[in-house]
Amino acid sequence: MSNSIEGDALSVPGPRPRQVALASPGPRTAVAAGAALAAGAALAANAAPTHYTLDAAHSTLSFQFVQADAKNDGKFVKFPVSLDLAADNPATGKLDVTVDLNSVNTGDKERDDTLRGPDLFDVAKFPQAHFVSTQISRTATGYDATGKLTLRGVTRDVHIPFTFRTADEQGKPVGYLTGKTVIKRLDFGVGQGDWKSTEWVGADVTVSYSIRLIADAG
Numbered sequence: 001m002s003n004s005i006e007g008d009a010l011s012v013p014g015p016r017p018r019q020v021a022l023a024s025p026g027p028r029t030a031v032a033a034g035a036a037l038a039a040g041a042a043l044a045a046n047a048a049p050t051h052y053t054l055d056a057a058h059s060t061l062s063f064q065f066v067q068a069d070a071k072n073d074g075k076f077v078k079f080p081v082s083l084d085l086a087a088d089n090p091a092t093g094k095l096d097v098t099v100d101l102n103s104v105n106t107g108d109k110e111r112d113d114t115l116r117g118p119d120l121f122d123v124a125k126f127p128q129a130h131f132v133s134t135q136i137s138r139t140a141t142g143y144d145a146t147g148k149l150t151l152r153g154v155t156r157d158v159h160i161p162f163t164f165r166t167a168d169e170q171g172k173p174v175g176y177l178t179g180k181t182v183i184k185r186l187d188f189g190v191g192q193g194d195w196k197s198t199e200w201v202g203a204d205v206t207v208s209y210s211i212r213l214i215a216d217a218g
Contacts, residue, residue, distance in 0.1 A: 049084040049092050052175050052213035059211045061099065065185075066202035074106035074115075083177065083213055085136065085143075085164065093136040095145045095160065099129040119192040126152045131160065142179070151188040158183065162209070173215040180208040 062075040078100035085093040101121045104112055116123045133147035142163035149158045162179035183205045185191055186198075195201060 049086040049089075049094075050173070050175075051216045052083040052085070053216070054079075054081040055174070055212040055214050060209070061211075062208050064206045064208070065204075068200065072106065072111075074104060074112075076100065077103035077105055079103075081177075081211055081213065083175070085175075087164075087166075090136040090138055090143055093133070093145075095131070095133040095136065095147065097131045101127055101129060119195045120190055122152055131158070133160070149183075149188075151183075152190055154188045156187055166215075175213040175215065177211040177213060178209065180206055182206050 056078075059079075059081070060075060061079045062073060064071055064073050066072070076099050080098050082096045083093070085095075101123045102116065104115050104121070106112055106115070115121055118124070129149065129151040131147055131149045133145040135146045137144050137146070139161065142161065145160040145162065147158065147160070148155050158181065160179065160181055162177050164175060164177050166173060166175050168174075184203050185201075185205050186196065186203055191197075191201065
């Protein structure tokens with residue numbers, strides 16, 4: 001006679017899964033995280049550029065050219081300037097300059113009228129020159145603003161090298177931007193007709209700038 005087992009098969013219980021307790025962050029971890037956040041905030045603050053605008057009464061934009069083997073000087077009276085610059089992160093900066101060409105002054109009315117005329121600046125068609133930077137970088141002596149200069153309807157890449165220092169004057173933060181660069185006038189069509197010749201007027205024009213800027217109160 002055979003015996004039979006009826007009903008469900010009995011299952012053999014296997015080993016229970018091991019429970020692992022999650023460790024809560026200790027004080028050292030919290031301190032490290034806080035320090036990292038603080039460092040990131042400090043870097044962001046350092047990277048934020050300061051916005052400056054022109055103090056026209058204490059700024060000059062001048063130029064020098066050679067005519068008939070003699071050096072001649074002139075200046076522009078109106079030239080709005082704005083600068084955004086963080087000394088530790090100049091790549092975030094921007095330099096923007098607009099020059100009112102009608103404001104040219106060489107101390108000689110006849111020469112000024114000639115400069116404003118159609119063969120040179122042609123202010124009737126092109127009353128302004130404009131420079132805007134596309135990049136500002138540090139150099140061994142200061143900074144270099146690479147950007148686009150538009151003059152007489154022609155736009156070309158130029159470099160504006162400058163030094164920059166800040167000061168606190170009468171409780172107000174200010175900046176001083178100085179430097180000079182050379183512009184080749186014929187690259188921008190400044191010189192038509194007889195004025196194209198470099199025998200009478202040199203091709204190079206040296207532009208010098210000594211700019212006082214006032215930082216935004218905010």
